[in-house]
Amino acid sequence: MKRFFLLALFAVVLTTVIFADVVYKRDETLYAGGGLWAPPSNWNPITPWNAVTGTVGLIYETLYGYDPLKDELIPWLAESGKWTSKNSFEIKLRKGVTWHDGMPFTSKDVKFTLELAKKIPEISYSYLWNWIAKVDTPDDYTVVFTFSSPRYHEWNYQLYQLPIIPEHIWSKMSKDEILTGANEKAIGTGPYMPETYSDDRMVYLRNDNWWGNKIFGQPKPKRIVYLRVLSNNVALGMIMKGELDISNFFLPGVPTLKKTYSDIHTWFAKEPYMxxxxxxxxxxxxxxxxxxxxxxxxxxxxxxxxxxxxxxxxxxxxxxxxxxxxxxxxxxxxxxxxxxxxxxxxxxxxxxxxxxxxxxxxxxxxxxxxxxxxxxxxxxxxxxxxxxxxxxxxxxxxxxxxxxxxxxxxxxxxxxxxxxxxxxxxxxxxxxxxxxxxxxxxxxxxxxxxxxxxxxxxxxxxxxxxxxxxxxxxxxxxxxxxxxxxxxxxxxxxxxxxxxxxxxxxxxxxxxxxxMWFQASTQVWKNWPSEKNPYAYPVTWGGRWQTGGVLMLIGITSK
Missing domain, CATH: 3.10.105.10 (Dipeptide-binding Protein; Domain 3)
Incomplete structure (x- = not known):
């Protein structure tokens, strides 16, 4: 315990962060860490395990979100969904959703996303076609999934896991581009767009035309700077100095430091903290x-x-x-x-x-x-x-x-x-x-x-x-x-x-x-979710933004 505490204090003294030449307005910028372990190089939602955190959730969105605190599926790109029979699930899509390039989002995009995996069996979710019989689109905002053998638990899981991609872009890609391409100019429907990156960070710019602003509220940070921090102790020092706003690292010494530094926020104020x-x-x-x-x-x-x-x-x-x-x-x-x-x-x-x-x-x-x-x-x-x-x-x-x-x-x-x-x-x-x-x-x-x-x-x-x-x-x-x-x-x-x-x-x-490692600094951003204010699951890990991370961005405030 003492060793961790001394290391943390040592990190505070010696931690230096080399920021890019561009200086962002601090009360409009969220600095995050804990889910970026290599230089950003991939934004391909077809291979989400290789993609930079935020590719799914911030850029590309899923039909539903999921709130584990309430155990509720949250209609997202889908406005509603229901089982119309034992083997059929019907989704009504939201109207007025557009891709970042201004093109409308329709049922054709959902059908294309699913059928692409039937066409290219190397795609990770192609196994869904072992039990999906067909996907129909009666109109631009209705999708009907018919199952040869319904798998209810797995389907509910996929509703908030599978990112939807734009047909008008991905239908023009080669098989190699789809399976192995970096997709550097990613275009989704989400609340953020990729702006720039370097070896130690990924920078997202808020999509002020996001369809969800009218339904969920606008995310507060204009930019998210997701930092590649390779040492837990350095991350802890950055949290204490206000250079990192949210950490999803395991940080030793937090229980001791919380007694001294009031600006360190965790989900629980006392054990187990996380x-x-x-x-x-x-x-x-x-x-x-x-x-x-x-x-x-x-x-x-x-x-x-x-x-x-x-x-x-x-x-x-x-x-x-x-x-x-x-x-x-x-x-x-x-x-x-x-x-x-x-x-x-x-x-x-x-x-x-x-x-x-x-x-x-x-x-x-x-x-x-x-x-x-x-x-x-x-x-x-x-x-x-x-x-x-x-x-x-x-x-x-x-x-x-x-x-x-x-x-x-x-x-x-x-x-x-x-x-x-x-x-x-x-x-x-x-x-x-x-x-x-x-x-x-x-x-x-x-x-x-x-x-x-x-x-x-x-x-x-x-x-x-x-x-x-x-x-x-x-x-x-x-x-x-x-x-x-x-x-x-x-x-x-x-x-x-x-x-x-x-x-x-x-x-x-x-x-x-x-x-769910979650330490936040209250020096710039406040109203973080907590046991007493459980409005969002505080996660920024890859593939998990749709289970609380986006809602957290909407709920925090810099005032």
């Missing part, structure tokens, strides 16, 4: 002996104490997870499987961990302090996280020591990120922490679909890194997706069955909720 945004899981390689034994995996779940990690590593800025990894948000907790958790759930209890290991035949036969497998063989497990991810590095050190305390020989290892990702996706690991697709969403289906991805391949890029194979569980997740979301009872019944299998087999252990 909203819970995603769940960190300990993935276990179920293809390796003895980790393929669910008895060993359940024992490890009892042996790990996330509370210590939350208090010491994260300084009370995060919360320990519940036994199934459900984020504490309305959209998920309405399906929470209380019965399965009560019957099969776990909590930190090293005595139970030892008893489970004893009963399963894991005993210290040679008296070296570590248990052997039931067949008498020695074993040692490693836990990996990327080098430089200091919070996770400290966490797995604690986890390894907790496992050793119950007789499991465990060690923490820190490969560089490329090696970590290669080993994780190829299945060349024992245990690893990951949270890449457990984030807040409209439905816990997204988490289950990631944890238990059934599309086995040489590289598991889309989850299920431990290669857990359970056809019954996979079928249940498909059933969940195929159940209308408003039928809470039916969904919860399926979730209870999923949770029972999950908790009995424990192929991954939920540990803690990674925070």
């Amino acid at each position: 909203l819970s945004d995603n769940t960190a899981f300990l993935f276990i390689n179920t293809t390796k002996k003895p980790l393929n034994d669910p008895n060993l995996r359940r024992a490890m779940a009892y042996a790990i104490d996330p509370n210590i990690i939350c208090r010491t590593v994260f300084e009370g800025q995060v919360l320990p997870s519940n036994p199934v990894g459900f984020l504490p948000i309305k959209g998920w907790m309405k399906y929470y499987p209380e019965n399965a958790v009560k019957q099969f759930g776990f909590k930190y209890d090293p005595k139970i961990a030892k008893d489970l290991l004893d009963k399963a035949g894991y005993k210290d036969i040679n008296k070296d302090g570590y248990r052997e497998a039931p067949d008498g063989s020695k074993f040692k497990v490693s836990i990996i996280v990327p080098f430089g991810w200091t919070d996770w590095m400290e966490s797995i050190k604690l986890i390894a020591s907790q496992l050793r305390a119950v007789g499991i020989n465990a060690e923490a290892q820190f490969p560089d990120f490329s090696k970590y990702w290669e080993d994780l996706t190829s299945g060349n690991f024992d245990m690893a922490i990951n949270n890449f697709n457990s984030q807040m969403s409209v439905s816990p289906w997204t988490m289950f679909n990631w944890l238990f991805n059934s599309n086995f391949d040489k590289y598991m890029y889309n989850g299920n890194f431990g290669r857990y194979n359970n056809p019954k569980l996979f079928d249940l997740i498909t059933q969940l997706n195929s159940t209308p979301m408003e039928d809470i009872a039916a969904n919860k019944k399926i979730v209870e069955q999923i949770a029972e299998i999950f908790l009995k087999d424990m192929p991954a252990i939920p540990l803690w909720y990674n925070g």
